[in-house]
Amino acid sequence: xxxxxxxxxxxxxxxxxxxxxxxxxxxxxxxxxxxxxxxxxxxxxxxxxxxxxxxxxxxxxxxxxxxxxxxxxxxxxxxxxxxxxxxxxxxxxxxxxxxxxxxxxxxxxxxxxxxxxxxxxxxxxxxxxxxxxxxxxxxxxxxxxxxxxxxxxxxxxxxxxxxxxxxxxxxxxxxxxxxxxxxxxxxxxxxxxxxxxxxxxxxxxxxxxxxxxxxxxxxxxxxxxxxxxxxxxxxxxxxxxxxxxxxxxxxxxxxxxxxxxxxxxxxxxxxxxxxxxxxxxxxxxxxxxxxxxxxxxxxxxxxxxxxxxxxxxxxxxxxxxxxxxxxxxxxxxxxxxxxxxxxxxxxxxxxxxxxxxxxxxxxxxxxxxxxxxxxxxxxxxxxxxxxxxxxxxxxxxxxxxxxxxxxxxxxxxxxxxxxxxxxxxxxxxxxxxxxxxxxxxxxxxxxxxxxxxxxxxxxxxxxxxxxxxxxxxxxxxxxxxxxxxxxxxxxxxxxxxxxxxxxxxxxxxxxxxxxxxxxxxxxxxxxxxxxxxxxxxxxxxxxxxxxxxxxxxxxxxxxxxxxxxxxxxxxxxxxxxxxxxxxxxxxxxxxxxxxxxxxxxxxxxxxxxxxxxxxxxxxxxxxxxxxxxxxxxxxxxxxxxxxxxxxxxxxxxxxxxxxxxxxxxxxxxxxxxxxxxxxxxxxxxxxx
Amino acid sequence: xxxxxxxxxxxxxxxxxxxxxxxxxxxxxxxxxxxxxxxxxxxxxxxxxxxxxxxxxxxxxxxxxxxxxxxxxxxxxxxxxxxxxxxxxxxxxxxxxxxxxxxxxxxxxxxxxxxxxxxxxxxxxxxxxxxxxxxxxxxxxxxxxxxxxxxxxxxxxxxxxxxxxxxxxxxxxxxxxxxxxxxxxxxxxxxxxxxxxxxxxxxxxxxxxxxxxxxxxxxxxxxxxxxxxxxxxxxxxxxxxxxxxxxxxxxxxxxxxxxxxxxxxxxxxxxxxxxxxxxxxxxxxxxxxxxxxxxxxxx
Numbered sequence: 001x002x003x004x005x006x007x008x009x010x011x012x013x014x015x016x017x018x019x020x021x022x023x024x025x026x027x028x029x030x031x032x033x034x035x036x037x038x039x040x041x042x043x044x045x046x047x048x049x050x051x052x053x054x055x056x057x058x059x060x061x062x063x064x065x066x067x068x069x070x071x072x073x074x075x076x077x078x079x080x081x082x083x084x085x086x087x088x089x090x091x092x093x094x095x096x097x098x099x100x101x102x103x104x105x106x107x108x109x110x111x112x113x114x115x116x117x118x119x120x121x122x123x124x125x126x127x128x129x130x131x132x133x134x135x136x137x138x139x140x141x142x143x144x145x146x147x148x149x150x151x152x153x154x155x156x157x158x159x160x161x162x163x164x165x166x167x168x169x170x171x172x173x174x175x176x177x178x179x180x181x182x183x184x185x186x187x188x189x190x191x192x193x194x195x196x197x198x199x200x201x202x203x204x205x206x207x208x209x210x211x212x213x214x215x216x217x218x219x220x221x222x223x224x225x226x227x228x229x230x231x232x233x234x235x236x237x238x239x240x241x242x243x244x245x246x247x248x249x250x251x252x253x254x255x256x257x258x259x260x261x262x263x264x265x266x267x268x269x270x271x272x273x274x275x276x277x278x279x280x281x282x283x284x285x286x287x288x289x290x291x292x293x294x295x296x297x298x299x300x301x302x303x304x305x306x307x308x309x310x311x312x313x314x315x316x317x318x319x320x321x322x323x324x325x326x327x328x329x330x331x332x333x334x335x336x337x338x339x340x341x342x343x344x345x346x347x348x349x350x351x352x353x354x355x356x357x358x359x360x361x362x363x364x365x366x367x368x369x370x371x372x373x374x375x376x377x378x379x380x381x382x383x384x385x386x387x388x389x390x391x392x393x394x395x396x397x398x399x400x401x402x403x404x405x406x407x408x409x410x411x412x413x414x415x416x417x418x419x420x421x422x423x424x425x426x427x428x429x430x431x432x433x434x435x436x437x438x439x440x441x442x443x444x445x446x447x448x449x450x451x452x453x454x455x456x457x458x459x460x461x462x463x464x465x466x467x468x469x470x471x472x473x474x475x476x477x478x479x480x481x482x483x484x485x486x487x488x489x490x491x492x493x494x495x496x497x498x499x500x501x502x503x504x505x506x507x508x509x510x511x512x513x514x515x516x517x518x519x520x521x522x523x524x525x526x527x528x529x530x531x532x533x534x535x536x537x538x539x540x541x542x543x544x545x546x547x548x549x550x551x552x553x554x555x556x557x558x559x560x561x562x563x564x565x566x567x568x569x570x571x572x573x574x575x576x577x578x579x580x581x582x583x584x585x586x587x588x589x590x591x592x593x594x595x596x597x598x599x600x601x602x603x604x605x606x607x608x609x610x611x612x613x614x615x616x617x618x619x620x621x622x623x624x625x626x627x628x629x630x631x632x633x634x635x636x637x638x639x640x641x642x643x644x645x646x647x648x649x650x651x652x653x654x655x656x657x658x659x660x661x662x663x664x665x666x667x668x669x670x671x672x673x674x675x676x677x678x679x680x681x682x683x684x685x686x687x688x
Numbered sequence: 689x690x691x692x693x694x695x696x697x698x699x700x701x702x703x704x705x706x707x708x709x710x711x712x713x714x715x716x717x718x719x720x721x722x723x724x725x726x727x728x729x730x731x732x733x734x735x736x737x738x739x740x741x742x743x744x745x746x747x748x749x750x751x752x753x754x755x756x757x758x759x760x761x762x763x764x765x766x767x768x769x770x771x772x773x774x775x776x777x778x779x780x781x782x783x784x785x786x787x788x789x790x791x792x793x794x795x796x797x798x799x800x801x802x803x804x805x806x807x808x809x810x811x812x813x814x815x816x817x818x819x820x821x822x823x824x825x826x827x828x829x830x831x832x833x834x835x836x837x838x839x840x841x842x843x844x845x846x847x848x849x850x851x852x853x854x855x856x857x858x859x860x861x862x863x864x865x866x867x868x869x870x871x872x873x874x875x876x877x878x879x880x881x882x883x884x885x886x887x888x889x890x891x892x893x894x895x896x897x898x899x900x901x902x903x904x905x906x907x908x909x910x911x912x913x914x915x916x917x918x919x920x921x922x923x924x925x926x927x928x929x930x931x932x933x934x935x936x937x938x939x940x941x942x943x944x945x946x947x948x949x950x951x952x953x954x955x956x957x958x959x960x961x962x963x964x965x966x967x968x969x970x971x972x973x974x975x976x977x978x979x980x981x982x983x984x985x986x987x
Contacts, residue, residue, distance in 0.1 A: 547749070549879075549882070550745070550882065553748040554748070554763045556753075557748045557763055558757075558758070562763075600867060601871065603873075604866060604870040604875055606875025629884060636891060637891075641898075643841070643899070647826060649826075650826060655908035
């Protein structure tokens with residue numbers, strides 16, 4: 001079998017090349033062609049064959065049996081020891097290093113770019129070559145338990161260099177320590193080494209076999225950006241277990257905002273009891289439990305463990321597994337003495353609360369933050385930091401009864417939000433507190449009453465001009481309808497609804513009549529009277545004519561007993577009179593009048609509730625009656641007035657005469673009764 | 689006899705003036721009966737009530753209206769007052785008509801004698817003559833006419849009330865009982881009734897509180913008021929000056945003494961003056977309110 005022979009010779013040569021650093025002495029004469037495996041083994045099957053290399057004696061023995069049963073057993077020695085091709089035996093030493101990459105080009109390429117490969121290129125003598133891990137002539141398939149790189153052996157293969165006390169661990173900059181020990185005690189290590197689960201992650205599962213890169217390298221399998229992909233190779237859909245909000249997206253898209261697996265499940269130390277022990281939090285609290293801890297700018301960096309324990313994020317009632325510090329304060333690096341020194345971003349709540357985060361970014365608050373406005377509120381301005389409580393918890397900053405105050409911190413008159421605001425709403429908080437909603441919430445303690453966030457939303461607060469705003473006129477009915485659903489249903493059937501009336505003009509929505517922050521009980525006098533002016537804002541003419549009638553005049557005086565707009569037209573279910581469903585349709589109008597005028601008849605309903613004497617076309621009889629009366633009035637006054645005015649000078653004259661006469665009489669009386677006759681005569685004369 | 693009377697008239701020009709002890713006050717001419725005075729007083733109460741309450745509605749757009757309405761106890765109380773006063777007014781009207789019937793039975797043989805006699809309230813040819821003479825006097829083309837018991841402007845006032853009660857009363861009843869009236873009238877008659885009621889009332893109040901007030905009270909020679917309608921008494925000198933025809937007729941018939949009475953007691957006169965002052969003040973206030981509402985606040 002010449003082929004087999006040749007392969008044997010090759011194998012021998014390879015072995016020789018690998019094992020001999022120095023000159024090989026061989027008695028066999030060199031054949032003219034490339035040496036066969038057998039040729040090689042002729043020398044290298046000698047167990048005593050050695051050579052000196054760097055003052056060390058190295059065996060050049062090649063086990064022919066093992067070689068022939070190895071994955072490379074069918075190859076000849078010169079397939080790998082290519083520099084022996086066509087050479088005479090015994091060959092000169094040392095042989096060139098075997099290039100595995102001749103066949104394993106991909107692996108070779110990865111390796112040469114890897115940490116190990118680059119170290120070799122630098123001439124680092126500690127850097128591993130292929131053989132350091134894979135062995136040489138006895139390489140068997142990875143799945144073979146005898147393989148040097150079989151899963152069970154990998155930790156030890158790597159551990160040869162990466163364990164405490166080795167030159168690599170001592171002399172090279174390796175962040176991790178006690179790698180092998182930690183691994184062997186980790187959940188992965190236990191599974192692999194104690195339970196023999198060969199599928200359990202070993203070193204190469206995470207670091208890859210050949211493409212080993214530092215975690216700072218963006219292409220590294222253990223780079224923050226890639227770590228999730230690496231872990232999910234085994235832990236498929238682990239994100240579903242962790243947070244439904246992550247949806248597997250953010251780990252890839254926004255790796256910087258998310259804690260990577262290793263932030264919590266520390267590499268090499270991954271324990272299945274990790275959280276219960278709260279190790280990472282304890283690490284943080286080593287420093288942050290100190291009440292006097294201050295940041296460079298003077299802020300207290302003290303963190304109260306009690307606050308956290310009671311918070312929404314830790315309390316056993318709300319959180320099965322407490323959220324650890326590093327889940328929010330991501331980018332920590334546990335290998336540092338101060339793991340937090342690598343943190344570059346502030347806490348981003350949206351990594352878990354993704355929907356809220358997106359809404360916030362869309363909101364006015366978020367827009368201001370994006371524009372780097374110093375007044376922009378972020379999550380913590382409303383929710384607080386470590387003591388975040390469920391909004392249903394009465395202690396929570398966002399508990400319904402506290403919301404007005406919370407928003408008031410900025411939106412109260414004179415505060416920063418109110419100062420920059422240029423719209424028409426003022427004294428918002430005070431008005432709200434006096435409104436029906438405010439009274440319901442704050443005085444009656446009805447926590448279901450609408451507060452700021454019910455109308456404006458909690459996270460997507462937008463000015464009403466924004467079409468997406470919940471308080472945009474287009475959306476107001478739905479916003480109010482969230483609680484007042486029955487009203488919304490009626491309203492949407494009415495002539496005021498955009499669903500019914502298609503027009504370019506502004507149609508009224510809830511707040512046009514009920515107002516926004518000053519909303520009142522509808523059975524209060526003030527509201528009932530104001531509503532007519534509200535209708536009159538659009539229905540100017542008809543409102544004016546209403547005030548010409550008895551109903552309107554009494555309303556104008558400030559009494560609510562007479563019919564107001566909505567008593568006849570309906571409130572939310574207003575329809576054109578021509579619509580049979582209208583309260584004022586021919587079929588319904590008498591019943592509508594009977595609400596107040598119990599015995600009203602159809603003819604009585606013919607009373608013109610909006611009649612005016614100013615419209616000769618629409619109400620000619622009223623117009624002419626009015627002008628007839630006015631003519632009568634004016635002419636009477638003109639005649640009476642003229643008569644009076646003309647009389648006045650004469651009357652004054654008479655008064656003067658009378659006074660003069662009185663004076664004379666006075667004189668006469670003082671002079672004696674004898675002159676009385678004279679006075680009388682004078683008076684007679686004047687009367688003529 | 690006239691001389692004697694004249695002597696005493698001069699001493700009695702000021703009714704409030706205290707007479708020297710022991711001296712009997714001069715007797716006065718009785719122009720109005722007790723019933724007529726009572727009716728006029730009722731009419732004043734009724735008319736002022738109607739005007740005040742009614743105008744709160746007519747001028748509901750003024751702040752005054754709301755204030756007055758609230759002062760009265762709200763629009764419903766105001767409405768109650770208005771209707772009660774209207775009943776009083778109807779009562780006055782009916783009593784007066786009844787009194788006319790009685791008068792006819794007592795003093796006249798027939799309606800003809802009552803209506804066409806010398807003291808008739810109806811307009812006569814003499815009234816036209818006196819009116820024209822008055823116009824001449826006004827423009828300085830003649831002397832003051834010799835008026836009789838009822839001058840033409842007094843007759844006008846008298847019939848204005850007749851007209852007013854008919855027009856305002858009928859439309860008022862329509863507004864009071866709209867359901868009853870719409871059994872045989874169309875609904876829009878309520879609207880017409882509103883316009884007529886309101887404008888006629890404006891005419892009535894406006895006329896009474898300006899022209900009537902001037903003619904009877906504010907005329908310089910009577911200023912500030914003429915209490916004859918309240919006391920029923922008129923100083924004889926005033927009768928002689930103002931109603932010379934009547935005076936002369938009485939003197940001629942020799943029945944003047946029958947029409948003379950002791951003056952009202954001081955306390956009665958004082959009370960009457962207080963009442964009249966209140967009525968006048970309310971009337972003037974209403975005039976001011978009307979002018980303000982019509983000229984400065986009209987909507």
